[in-house]
Amino acid sequence: MNLLSGFNNGAELDSVLVALKAGNATQLSHHFDSRVDISLPEKSDNYSRSQAVMVIKDFFTSNGGVKTFELKHRGDNNGSNYLIGVLMTNNGRYRTTLFMKQKGDKAFLQEMRFQEE
Secondary structure, three states, rough: OOOOOOOOOHHHHHHHHHHHHHHHHHHOOOOEEEEEEEEOOOEEEEEEEEHHHHHHHHHHHOOEEEEEEEEEEEEEOOEEEEEEEEEEEEEEEEEEEEEEEEEEEEEEEEEEEEEOO
């Protein structure tokens, strides 16, 4: 089964996965929509793209850095694509859900959820 088949642009998904595995918030931000819902264990809000990159960067740093990201599932729901996986940091593991919406020929991250396991 090809994990990229549910996305119109597999290269975008690859880039998101590479950014998550590396804990690279700046690279991840290239896929953010103009506003992004971010749910973290200690806070949840809707952020502008520039705010979102700072929130994610702080989350990665405050958890001692990212070790890797393991993709568990991907799918489609009402025109949105989603990814579910586990983000492994030096301070813990987080069930991670990402929602992407296709706009034209590009998919944008609209929601990110990180829940402690």
